Amino acid sequence: MQLEVQMSQDHEANTSQIFSELLVKVASGQDKAAFSKLFLHFAPRVKSYMMKLGSDETMAEELAQQVMLQIWRKAQLFDPKKAAASTWIFRIARNLRIDGLRREKHFLVDDFDFTRVPDEKENQEVTIGHDETAAIVRESLNELSDDQATALRLSFYDGLSHADIADRLRLPLGTVKSRIRLAFSRLRATLGTKVGEMI
Amino acid sequence: MTIKHHLSDTTLGAFTAGTLMESISLVVASHLSLCRVCQAKHNQLEYIGGMHLLQGPTSTLSDGFLQKTLLRLGNQEIASSQIHANSNLHVNDTFPAPLREFVPTELKNIEWNSLAPGIKGHPLTELNTGNGTLSLLKISPGMSIPDHSHQGTELTLVLKGSFSDKIGQFGVGDIADLDDSTKHQPIADTSEACICLIATDASLKFTGLMPRLVQYFTGL
Numbered sequence: 001m002q003l004e005v006q007m008s009q010d011h012e013a014n015t016s017q018i019f020s021e022l023l024v025k026v027a028s029g030q031d032k033a034a035f036s037k038l039f040l041h042f043a044p045r046v047k048s049y050m051m052k053l054g055s056d057e058t059m060a061e062e063l064a065q066q067v068m069l070q071i072w073r074k075a076q077l078f079d080p081k082k083a084a085a086s087t088w089i090f091r092i093a094r095n096l097r098i099d100g101l102r103r104e105k106h107f108l109v110d111d112f113d114f115t116r117v118p119d120e121k122e123n124q125e126v127t128i129g130h131d132e133t134a135a136i137v138r139e140s141l142n143e144l145s146d147d148q149a150t151a152l153r154l155s156f157y158d159g160l161s162h163a164d165i166a167d168r169l170r171l172p173l174g175t176v177k178s179r180i181r182l183a184f185s186r187l188r189a190t191l192g193t194k195v196g197e198m199i
Numbered sequence: 200m201t202i203k204h205h206l207s208d209t210t211l212g213a214f215t216a217g218t219l220m221e222s223i224s225l226v227v228a229s230h231l232s233l234c235r236v237c238q239a240k241h242n243q244l245e246y247i248g249g250m251h252l253l254q255g256p257t258s259t260l261s262d263g264f265l266q267k268t269l270l271r272l273g274n275q276e277i278a279s280s281q282i283h284a285n286s287n288l289h290v291n292d293t294f295p296a297p298l299r300e301f302v303p304t305e306l307k308n309i310e311w312n313s314l315a316p317g318i319k320g321h322p323l324t325e326l327n328t329g330n331g332t333l334s335l336l337k338i339s340p341g342m343s344i345p346d347h348s349h350q351g352t353e354l355t356l357v358l359k360g361s362f363s364d365k366i367g368q369f370g371v372g373d374i375a376d377l378d379d380s381t382k383h384q385p386i387a388d389t390s391e392a393c394i395c396l397i398a399t400d401a402s403l404k405f406t407g408l409m410p411r412l413v414q415y416f417t418g419l
Contacts, residue, residue, distance in 0.1 A: 090251075094216070157248050181208065188242075
């Protein structure tokens with residue numbers, strides 16, 4: 001599915017806002033109604049994400065449940081100023097999937113989460129806030145062609161190698177590489193300007 | 200610290216997707232904890248990941264799945280918002296935070312194995328490295344790692360001192376993110392030893408007989 005970059009920015013911001021508010025309700029009041037709303041939106045999508053990345057249906061559903069339970073447990077750690085609800089849930093889903101792969105070694109995601117980069121820059125004045133990240137990304141994505149956006153998604157969201165993407169899209173490897181390079185350089189160009197302004 | 204050498208987009212993308220091998224992930228996370236630019240890019244990619252999840256396709260859940268999940272909520276231990284420090288971690292600024300768990304000592308207390316004249320190593324064995332390696336390397340001033348290329352990815356993060364190769368000079372926090380198209384010979388180029396964290400996902404290919412013999416004995 002193509003990322004719907006055409007989606008109106010207002011609509012997206014509103015949706016994001018709604019899910020943030022639901023998470024805050026779960027955190028402050030252990031609100032089961034708010035949790036159910038989050039569940040109905042995200043659980044079927046997390047299951048689909050897990051299946052796309054190779055889990056069978058039973059495992060995907062089990063992982064989706066774990067993701068939802070972790071959302072319940074950790075809602076208090078969610079800070080709407082630092083991340084969009086969807087970003088926060090994506091992190092949980094990705095990390096639980098990695099944890100699932102490592103299960104035989106009894107690694108726990110909480111203790112052993114490389115992907116949760118410690119935010120040592122948190123208190124420094126140059127931190128790029130969540131709103132700013134969102135704005136930069138939207139600005140960048142709007143400038144990507146559909147082909148570039150698809151290649152970017154397959155590469156880092158679906159976790160395919162460049163060779164797998166070439167296979168999937170029936171394109172020469174070089175074309176895939178150049179699309180991804182262009183997509184990333186677009187992100188970098190926009191980001192570079194912003195960071196440059198702040199430092 | 201001014202970081203001049205960053206992660207490749209491919210590596211950062213795979214890290215964000217969660218598809219890298221553990222050993223490689225550790226080096227990436229260590230660099231990210233030091234590098235504001237890569238961290239901002241990583242945040243952007245995670246944001247895009249979240250958008251895909253938000254708008255992505257759905258799979259049908261089995262009957263009563265929400266009810267079953269709701270029934271389990273009562274048994275869940277709620278995480279409090281107070282972050283409690285992991286008592287196993289040494290308080291130690293020598294290493295980037297993600298690395299501290301795997302090197303529970305200070306730099307000066309590390310036990311080094313001699314790998315070759317002027318080159319010492321300290322393997323980190325807790326993580327899955329596939330056919331590759333994960334270790335700390337200490338290169339004496341003026342010494343070099345033998346000329347080599349790679350079958351897969353080689354990530355080298357400088358923790359102390361610096362090295363140079365044909366790409367440029369790498370100081371503390373810089374990362375050399377090399378794929379199989381690169382052949383290089385890093386030289387520790389200051390008066391202090393250069394200490395690096397290095398991960399590969401396949402064994403290195405040394406050029407020349409002596410380096411190959413060294414490899415045979417040292418397992419690099």
